[in-house]
Amino acid sequence: MKFDTIIIGGGLSGLVCGxxxxxxxxxxxxxSSGQSALHFSSGSFDxxxxxxxxxxxxxxxxxxxxLPAGHPYSVIGRENVAAYAGNTKRFFEECGVTLSGDPDRNRFRITPAGVFKRTWMSIGDFALADSDREKIGERILIVNILGFLDFNTAFIAEGLENLGSQCRCTAVKIDELEHLRKNPSEMRATNIARVLDRQEVTDKFIAEVKAALKDEDTIVLPAVFGLKNKSVTDSIKSSLGDRKVVFIATMPPSVPGIRTQLQLRSVYEHSGGEYLIGDTVDKAVVSKNSVMSIGTVNFGDMSLEADSYVLASGxxxxxxxxxxxxxxxxxxxGLDVDCPAERKDWYSTQLFDRQEYVSFGVRTDAGLHPFKSGEPVMNLYAAGSVLSGCNSLYEGCGAGVSIFxxxxxxxxxxxxxx
Amino acid sequence: MNEPEKKTEYDVIIIGGGATGAGTARDCALRGLKVLLIERHDIATGATGRNHGLLHSGARYAVTDQESAQECIKENMILKKIARHCVEETDGFFLTLPEDDLGYQAKFVESCRAAGIDAKIVDPEEALRLEPSANPDIIGAVRVPDGSVDPFRLTSANIIDAKLHGARILVYHELVDFIFEADRMTGVKVLDHVSGEISSYYARFIVNAGGIWGAGIAKKAGATVNMFPAKGSLLIFGHRVNNIVLNRCRKPANADILVPGDTICVIGTTSTRVPYDEIDDMRVTPDEVDLLLSEGMKLSPQLAVTRIIRAYAGVRPLVAMDDDPSGRNISRGIVLLDHEERDGIKGFITITGGKLMTYRLMAEWTTDLICRKLGIDKPCVTATLPLPGSRSDRMEDISGKISSVHLNPVKASVGRHGDLAGQIAHKDDYDLSLVCECEDVSVGEVSYAIDNLDVNNLVDLRRRTRVGMGTCQGELCACRAAGMLAHAKECARDARKDLVNFMNERWKGMYPVSWGETLRENEYTLWVYAGVCGLTAEKSEKDSKVPETKED
Known part of the structure; x- marks a missing residue:
């Protein structure tokens, strides 16, 4: 089978490239081997x-x-990064994913732990605050779904109360969701979202929220709406009238992240791209600084060929x-990987310090060609978090590096x- | 200073909440004494909770130390009766590898039998049939009644029973100083780490059951107990590779015991003398990990392809013999010091040395001494009276009594709490919601632990319920449990700090083995907790009201 380009990896980077x-x-x-980082996304792009x-x-x-010379943004080039950053909103809008935010300005999101954290653009329903001191409302009702443990209302309330808001937490019981608890491990964000995608269930949820509402001006909800049916999210906003509705991310799996993944994949396939899921590239023939072919577990001995290859494998x-x-x-x-030889230099003994291993990856030349045995592979390109040169967690640059x-x-x- | 009329509040104050302290509290309480136990951390956090969890048959000591071997096999048989819910009767093999001397086997079997240990030579082929994970190259095997024991459960059961008999248990309470009246020790000044307050408690006898920390405790009293801290490192694997304990049939050495426990198995240990001032911060080095792996693979080659979940280390309290000023002559047995006789300090007793296996006997000796001094003539019943959790006749019936539906979380809680699992609410769907999916821990079980088992933080909760101990090491369950603690303690900020500390504590055991799946899992954990949740170490120290930046 012959393609112009074969992309290894179906996450944010692979899909944007495709x-x-x-x-x-x-x-x-x-x-794509399956799950990507979008499945545990914060709902925002850094x-x-x-x-x-x-x-x-x-x-x-x-x-x-x-930024230093080896940073992926430096390799991509400052002008290019600025242009791609300016294009990002439109690119996603054309894919049916609405982003809020500005290319040249960082804002703040409220995390599931009730912390204000810097970010760049947000997917759809999430509110972005201009500063980490900005109140999102005076009196806030924080609503959870009974028995859903991955949305921590106490943490969020504490974070919002620190800024001077008054918060009240409540949990509503929805009969249609009760069966999820028959098998207790099913009370996960995506499973809840699947049920709430039915408009009549979301309508019941809205009715419960209205019943719980007192004089609050703002309502905080877990981001478990609109996995495939985006209109339920809109219906919540319109039904709750003049109250401000703010969605806050849950612990993984991430409903907005998976929705984005599904949406990008569907746009890719509609434009004629082939998306192979659940397969792993396990063979590659490289000769004279060029990839000749690759093979996968499912294809067995049949090889796949292309003019160029993209490694976006995370x-x-x-x-x-x-x-x-x-x-x-x-x-x-078997590309050259930038990393220290001694294991003790891979990590910090304090978990929340900068962990060096996060910055390890493949080095590339200015054309994003990775090296093998010291030589660049000329028809191979690397994109996303497989790149070395940045600590995406410490610097908060994961999505930007992937997209740009x-x-x-x-x-x-x-x-x-x- | 010395108030003239001081009321004795307790008969006995015990310092140290390891197995020995907990066992002593129970024994004293059962004999009618009024008991206070203080522990500066949580129960079972010292050497008690940092070993193989091996229910020794005594075979390991048979050749080198008959006395220890005899003590072990006696206690082994007692624990199998009184602490059934803490014990698993797996049996053990002592394997001879081609590099070992098969001649040692005969001497080993003979020594075991002399100590009263039922040791049977098994044909290597038969041994491999019974334990397929063992090294296929073995040239000899001996079967002995080893088992596994959950040290935390065992300590917890002793604490629960001590409380049932009137003992008072203060965790997170640290000894600041002793109180004397002339030549008699009469009390302790204690710092409450939760409230920050210092209080005084008085008793007729004070027992130092501080394990390796006992040397420092004795020093505060003006007595010298010569101890040599010996660090032992261990690795926990993510699967239960073996069902029968695997030992090497040779003189005790490094990394020659592989013990199955619950869903995991543990290889250990190394043995390194460490300076006394480092005993509070034991870290496993890359060299120790490599040694444990290479030696462990000789017992079971499967360890080479099994994921390591954690590395951890404990400190053995080795005590120098009193009659040996050089300190080279180490006692491996139980050391009971009556400081009145030894140092002229009335009312002060140190119990140390020994092993997890002999905690009950150590408690018995200590309580006997106190009773003798008080003129109380009550026999010790701990060798026959089952611990709470092991009182029902048939373990299998318990889960049936709790719930007609045999749900996994209910079964798992019976495993952890024995017949006490009946007190866990599983009345509705909410109680059955899972907090920890790796270990099947329900909301009901977490609530039970928070309400009844002295839980101050997530680490305490982990010890009592296994939340965060599975292969994911707390990815989602830690945050869920932190939410429940935030509600129970009504303080979200403390709970968030606690979450950061908990994840950091999990990492301490992971970074020595951070490659392969462990590194993958950690990257995910970081994405979730540092990335999505935005938790930072600074957050736990700084006031969260302080803005992060100084913009305009």
Whole structure:
């Protein structure tokens, strides 16, 4: 089977790259092993929350020029990053995903732990605050679904009360959700969202919220609405009239993240892209600095060929990188990985300190070609969190690196062929 | 200072909430004494909770130390009766590998039998049939009545029974100083770590059951007990690789015991002398991990492909013999010191040395001494009276009594709490909601622990319920449980700090083995807790009202 481009990895990076290439008329294939980081998304996209030295960032586009040379943004190029950042809202809007926020400004989201955290753009329903001192309402009703433990109302109330709001927490019982508890492990955000996608169930939920409501001006709800049926989210906002409705992310799985994943995948497939899910690339033939073909578990001996290949396989969690006691390797192509030799240099003994291993990944040249045995592989490109050079968690740059490097790779591939 | 008329509030104050302290509290309370136990952390946090969880048959000591071996097998048989819900009768093999001397086996079996341990030579092929995970190259095997024991459950059951008999238990209470009246120790000054207050308590006898920390406690009293801290590191694997305890049939050495327990198994230990001032911060080094793995794989090659969940270390309280000023002559047995006779300090007793296996006997000796001094003539009943949790005749009936539906969380709670699981509310669907999916811990069980089992924080809760002890090491359950604690304690900020501390504590056992699945899992944990939730270590120290930035 022959494609213009084969993309390994079907998460945010792989899908953005695939959609961009399809738009340019390429024939592409995405091979995805299944879950991606979007499944445990915060519901927001980070661009650059702070510099590698910890300095908070207000305007991420401006800050990019001060990043070190090996940072993915530096490799992509400051001008390119600015252009992609400016395009992001429109790109997602065209995919049916509404983002709020501005390209050149960071704002704050309220986390499930009730903490205000810097972020860049938010998916749809999430409120973004201009500062971490901004009250979202005077009197706030925080509503949970009875028995749902992944939405911690006490934490959220404490965070909001610190800013001077008055909070009241309540939990409503919905009969249609009760059966989920027959098997207790089913009380997860996505399973709840599937039931609430039925308008009549969400209507019942709205009625319960109205009954619980006193004089509150603002209502905080868990982000468990609109997994596939976006209109239920709109109906909540319109039914609750002049009260401000704010959705706050739950613990994973992330309903807005999965909705975005599904939406991007559907746009990709509608534009003619092939999406193979549940398969893993386990063979690759590399000769003279070029990938000749790859193979997968399901395809067995049949090889897949393309003019160019994109490695968007993620980091450790997605198995784009694999750690052994004495080394870290990239399992598909055996690419050169930037990381210290000694295990003790991989981690900090304090969990919430900067963990160095998060920044490990494949090094690339300016054309995002990764290296194998010291030589760049010229028809292979790397995008997303498999890249080295940034600590996406510490700096808060995971989504930005994924989106912008994917857009850059798509441009590089199509420019090369023109 | 010295008030003239001081009321003796207690007969006995016990310092230390490990197995020995808890067992002593129980024994004293059962003999009618008025007991107070103080523990500076949670119960079972020292060496009690940091070992293999091996219910020794005594075979390990048979060749080198007959006395210890005899004590072990006696206590082994007692615990199988009185603490059934804490014990699993797995049996054990002592395996001879091609590199070992098969000649040792005969001497080993003979020594076991002399100590009263039922040791049977088993054909290697038969041994491999019974325990397929064992190294297929073995040239010899001996079967002994080893088992596994849950040290926390055992300590907890002793505490529960002590309380039932009137004892008062104060966890998170640390000894500040002793109170003397002339040559008699009469009380303790104690710091309450939760409230920050210092209080005084008085008693006729004060027992130092502080394990390795007992040396420091004795020093406060003006007595010298020479102790040598020996660090032992262990690894927990994510599966129960073996069902029968695996030992090496040779002189005791590093990493030669593999013990199954619940859904996991544990290999250990290393043995390194450490300075006394480091005993509060035991960390496992990469070299120790490598040694444990390479030696462990000789017992069961399967360990090479089994995920390691955690590494941890405990400190053994080795005590120098009083008659040996060089301190080189270490006693491995029980050491009961009557400081009145030894140092002229009336009312002060130290119980140390020994092993988890002999905690009950240590408690018996200590209580006997106190009773003798008080002129009380009551026999010890702890060798025959079952502990709470093990009183029902048939464990299998308990879950049936609790619920007609045999749901997993109910079954799991019976495993953890024995017949006390009947007190856990599983009356509605909410109580059955799962907090921890790896370990099947329900909302009802968490509520029971918070209400009844002295839970101050998530780590306490983990010890009592296994929340956060499964393969994910607390990914979602920690946050869920923190939410329940926030409600119960009515303080979300403390609960959030506690969550950060809990995740950090889990990481302490993970980073020495942070590769493969453990590193993957940790990346996910970081994405969730640092990324999605925005938790930081600073958050736990700084006032959360302080704005993060100084913009305009």
């Amino acid at each position: 959609i961009s290439l399809q738009k340019k008329g390429k024939r592409t294939l995405i091979i 661009f650059l929350d702070r510099m590698p030295d910890g300095t908070p960032v207000e305007n991420p586009i401006e800050a990019v020029s001060k 980091s450790f969690f997605s198995k784009g990188l694999v750690a052994l006691p004495d080394r870290i390797f990239e399992p598909v192509f 490097s994917a857009m850059r790779v798509a441009d590089l591939i199509s420019n090369k062929e023109e």
